[in-house]
Amino acid sequence: MGGYASAAGRIAPNTDTNATDDKEENVSAVSWNAWYEELVCLSGGGLLSVKAANFPPAAQPLTGSVVGFQGGRVFCLQSNAMQTVGVPLSHAAHQYLQHGKFTEAYAVACLSATRADWERLAVAALNHLEFDVARNAYQRIEDVSKLVLLDDLQERLASGEARGLLTAEVSAHCGRFAEAARAFVAAGRPQRALHMYIDLRMFNKAQEYVDENETGVLARRRAEWARHVSEPRAAAEMLLAAGDVRGATALLADAGRRDMLLELARDMDKGSTEGLRHVAAALVRVGEGAAAADLYHRLTDYNSEAALLVARGEWTRAFALARDHPECSRSVHLAYAQRMARDNNFFEAQKGSETS
Numbered sequence: 336m337g338g339y340a341s342a343a344g345r346i347a348p349n350t351d352t353n354a355t356d357d358k359e360e361n362v363s364a365v366s367w368n369a370w371y372e373e374l375v376c377l378s379g380g381g382l383l384s385v386k387a388a389n390f391p392p393a394a395q396p397l398t399g400s401v402v403g404f405q406g407g408r409v410f411c412l413q414s415n416a417m418q419t420v421g422v423p424l425s426h427a428a429h430q431y432l433q434h435g436k437f438t439e440a441y442a443v444a445c446l447s448a449t450r451a452d453w454e455r456l457a458v459a460a461l462n463h464l465e466f467d468v469a470r471n472a473y474q475r476i477e478d479v480s481k482l483v484l485l486d487d488l489q490e491r492l493a494s495g496e497a498r499g500l501l502t503a504e505v506s507a508h509c510g511r512f513a514e515a516a517r518a519f520v521a522a523g524r525p526q527r528a529l530h531m532y533i534d535l536r537m538f539n540k541a542q543e544y545v546d547e548n549e550t551g552v553l554a555r556r557r558a559e560w561a562r563h564v565s566e567p568r569a570a571a572e573m574l575l576a577a578g579d580v581r582g583a584t585a586l587l588a589d590a591g592r593r594d595m596l597l598e599l600a601r602d603m604d605k606g607s608t609e610g611l612r613h614v615a616a617a618l619v620r621v622g623e624g625a626a627a628a629d630l631y632h633r634l635t636d637y638n639s640e641a642a643l644l645v646a647r648g649e650w651t652r653a654f655a656l657a658r659d660h661p662e663c664s665r666s667v668h669l670a671y672a673q674r675m676a677r678d679n680n681f682f683e684a685q686k687g688s689e690t691s
Contacts, residue, residue: 361379361380361382362377362378362379362380363378363379363380363400364377364378364379364400364401364402365377365378365401366401366402366403366404366409366410367404368404368405368406368446369403369404369405369406370405370406370446371442371443371446373387373388373439374386374387374404374424374427374443374446375404376401376404376409376422377392377401378397378399378400378401378411379400381396381397381398382394382395382396382397383395383396383397383401383409383411383420383422385409385422385424385426385427386427387426387427387430387431387439387443388430388431388439390427390430391430393423393426393427395422397411397420398413399411399412399413399414399418400412402417406446406447407421407422407423407424407446407447408420408421408422409421409422421447422447423447424443424444424446424447424448425448425449425451425452427443428440428443428444428448428452428455428456429455431443432455432456432459435463437456437459437460437463437465437468438468440456440459440468441456441460441468441471441472444456444472450476453472453475453476454472454476456468456472457469457472457473457475457476457478457481458509460472461473461481461484461485461505461509462502462505462506462509463502464488464492464498464501464502464505466485466488466489469481469485470482470485473485484505484508488501488504488505497522499518499521499522500518500519500522500524500527502518503515503518503519503522503524503527506518507531512531512532512535512537512540515528515531516528516531516532516540516544519531520544525544525546526544528544529541529544529545532544567586567587567590567592567595568592568595570583570586571583571584571586571587571592571595571599574586580607580609580610580613580614581610581613583599584596584599584613584614584616584617585613585617587599587617588617588620588621591621592621593618593621593622593623596614596617596618596621596623597618597623597626599614600614600615600618600626600630608634611630611633611634612634612636612639614630615627615630615631615634615639618630619643624643624646624647625647627643628640628643628644628647628649628652631643637656637660637662637663638662638663638666640656640663641653641656641657641660641663641666641667642666644656644667645666645667645670645671650671653667653670653671654667654671
């Protein structure tokens with residue numbers, strides 16, 4: 336729809352539209368957009384300007400007078416010849432976004448927008464949980480992962496989850512992790528920030544959000560990552576720091592780190608009975624049965640020591656242990672008798688049986 340300019344070269348109000356009556360200098364012709372009446376095109380002084388609502392216009396050089404404005408095209412009269420000029424509307428969409436007018440920004444984008452414009456609109460709408468606009472924009476650029484995210488966020492909002500938590504999730508999903516962490520804390524969920532940084536393997540950052548109840552969780556996750564990148568020593572140290580001796584010894588046994596298990600056996604406090612038992616079991620797994628037997632001896636667990644010596648066929652040490660600790664005698668000699676019987680050495684088997 337066309338308007339008119341005053342004799343002073345200023346825009347006069349057009350009472351047939353909802354367009355603004357702001358005054359613009361050096362304007363000789365005006366045309367409102369046929370498809371979106373909040374957009375107006377102005378010409379004069381060698382410039383062509385596009386203005387949205389009450390926002391400042393964007394200008395480009397052009398000689399001639401505007402006579403029509405439709406979508407992203409302007410029709411200008413130049414020396415009795417009609418010319419069609421494509422005009423960018425990105426600035427108008429951006430102005431609406433800056434003022435939180437997502438529906439208007441989407442309407443302008445539908446007239447003329449680049450992929451970058453759609454991406455900007457989609458991200459801004461997603462950040463503000465404007466689901467309809469965000470979904471339409473992401474459909475335009477065919478971003479399936481964001482469409483799935485939108486469905487999830489909308490379901491969670493409908494189920495009563497706080498908007499603050501959802502905006503934090505959006506920030507995290509878009510890679511703005513520091514912003515997401517602050518939002519999680521503001522929403523009263525600092526543990527979400529902790530687990531976000533843990534999942535990202537950003538353990539130093541995660542440490543900032545850990546409380547006394549989460550220390551073990553952080554240490555175990557750090558250990559899992561160290562194990563994943565083939566750093567068994569670092570992983571074991573982290574598990575030990577978390578008090579998970581069983582996990583640490585199992586990890587070292589899986590990695591075949593005899594040296595580290597032997598070091599652990601030497602250094603661990605004798606009072607850590609349960610932990611030393613895990614070390615002994617791991618030593619057996621890596622073929623260090625003698626060291627494991629010595630460890631059981633330190634624990635005064637003579638029955639376990641005897642069972643290990645018998646399993647290894649170390650009969651001399653087993654009999655010596657049985658002599659010094661009679662509580663082991665029956666199990667050692669009975670096992671010896673059974674072994675001799677399997678070897679068809681019935682005389683030794685009889686003797687062992689009688690001794691037991």
